[in-house]
Amino acid sequence: MTRRTHHKSRSGCRNCKSRRVKCDETRPECTRCQVYGVTCDYNLAQYKDARQQSVAAASRNGPLHRNGSLAFDAMTANIDAVLQVGLSDEHRHLPGSSGGDNLGVLGLDILTHFSRMVAVYTPRFAHLKQVFRERTFYIALSEPCLLYAMLAAASTHRTSVLPSDPSQSMVAAQLRHDAARMYRQELQSPIGRHNMDVLMSTCILIGMFSFFKERIDPSESWVLSDDSSAMNWLSVQGGLRCLIELVNPWLNESIWSDAFKVASTYEFYDDHRMGREDLDPDLADLCDINDETTEETNTYHWPLRMLCPLLRMPRHQPEDSRITNFMGRLEPGFLVLLGAKDPPLMCSSVHEWWVDARVRSECQAICMYLEWHGDQRIVDLLEFPATVCGYRSKMD
Incomplete structure (x- = not known):
């Protein structure tokens, strides 16, 4: 049987595309988004204007009230009710809202x-x-x-x-x-x-x-x-x-x-081998790790086991989830030493090269602290992270 001719549209909203369902393309809010209880992508232009104006005024005058207002009002009321439950007595409204309907x-x-x-x-x-x-x-x-x-x-x-x-x-x-x-x-x-x-x-x-x-x-x-x-x-x-x-x-x-x-498939988080095989030799020396060292005998051993594979990853293809996994797996004993500004441990931490304001700030501060520590082994190891985070040595 010959397939009936049909028109294939590519202008459906992104919500329907991500859910892989057919969008009816009703504007300003498609029917499927109303039923599903989410704000349709067709409305996003309204929210850009709202950043420059009062959020409440933008929503009352925008296209939402020409179509789909029931879903909008219901969602707003739902969010308002949940937010009101969470507000503390000393903060009965959020900055940018005067309470009441504006909160939702x-x-x-x-x-x-x-x-x-x-x-x-x-x-x-x-x-x-x-x-x-x-x-x-x-x-x-x-x-x-x-x-x-x-x-x-x-x-x-x-x-x-x-x-x-x-x-x-x-x-x-x-x-x-x-x-x-x-x-x-x-x-x-x-x-x-x-x-x-x-x-x-x-x-x-x-x-x-x-x-x-x-x-x-x-x-x-x-x-x-x-x-x-x-x-x-x-x-x-x-x-x-x-x-x-x-x-x-x-x-x-x-x-x-x-x-x-x-x-959990990141294989190097299951590497609990004793010794220093596959560890960075300079960091292993600094942390006093030898061929007999285990996690139980040296606090640095397990964090270094996790960190060294990250150092070998291509720097232009950062695996953010692997990096955050590293931070989340740090044990309390390690954090205690870090809080005490333990030099070998701080030197291993400074080699995290993914960059944003937090990491650049912390990396620069660690370089600043460690270059005055006096251990030439540590100063030599600072060259790469200092270059990456933009820190200029005061000792040059």
């Missing part, structure tokens, strides 16, 4: 930005983005802890693309504070099958925005500070490992099960 509109605006963040496909963190894109939204609409974490991550991202707008930084700071507060409260409750997905999703997002740093400033690093909280951004990276251990009996039922299986 602002929340929907930022949540839309989050959906755009996870909708963009890149090889980096692809398996994590897929879970956030496909599995977390419906959970967040009934869980303040996760919703605030998603909004905190998205608003923090917006500060990096709108650095000249101080109001964005205020919103992001308040959302990060509230997300962390609710996460701590949730951790005080029994942890099990019923809340493992909320906690692990929130933990991943908190690790993300805790790592973020707005500007490069090595003077603010924990290396040059006596403030123990200055290293919190690194300490929180190990939170997911602790949660996984607690919920391990139910982990196969989690929305994160498949994504974690991808991460």
Whole structure:
């Protein structure tokens, strides 16, 4: 039988394309997005204008109220109700909203930005983005802890693309504070099958925005500070490992099960060999590792086993998820030595070459601290990381 002629459209919204369903292309919001309960991509132009105006005014005057207003109003009310539950007594509204309806509109605006963040496909963190894109939204609409974490991550991202707008930084700071507060409260409750997905999703997002740093400033690093909280951004990276251990009996039922299986295939995280084979010889010497050394006899051994394969990876093809896995697997004993500014350990840490404001700041501060340590072996090892992070030696 001859196939009936048909018209193939390529102008459907990105939400339908990512879900691999046919979009009816109704504008400004397609029917499938209304039914699915997400903001249609056709509406994103409205949110760009909203950054320059009041979010509430933009939404009331925009095309949403010409079609699809029921879904918009229902979603806004849902988000408003969840956000109101999470607000503390001393902060009854967020910066940029006056409370009431504006809170839900602002929340929907930022949540839309989050959906755009996870909708963009890149090889980096692809398996994590897929879970956030496909599995977390419906959970967040009934869980303040996760919703605030998603909004905190998205608003923090917006500060990096709108650095000249101080109001964005205020919103992001308040959302990060509230997300962390609710996460701590949730951790005080029994942890099990019923809340493992909320906690692990929130933990991943908190690790993300805790790592973020707005500007490069090595003077603010924990290396040059006596403030123990200055290293919190690194300490929180190990939170997911602790949660996984607690919920391990139910982990196969989690929305994160498949994504974690991808991460667990990184073979060098299972390398527990004794001795110094395949370790960087200079770092092994500095850390007093010989052919008989084990993880039990030398605190540096296991972190160096994980780190050395990362140093051999192509520098122009960074595997971000492998790097964050490295940070998350650092043991408390290692972090204690790091907090005490142990020179061999800091020298191994400075070789992490992936670059953003956080890593450049910390790397420059470590170089600054270590070049005055006096050990020529350490000074020689600083040449490469100093070059990569842009640090100029004061001893030249």
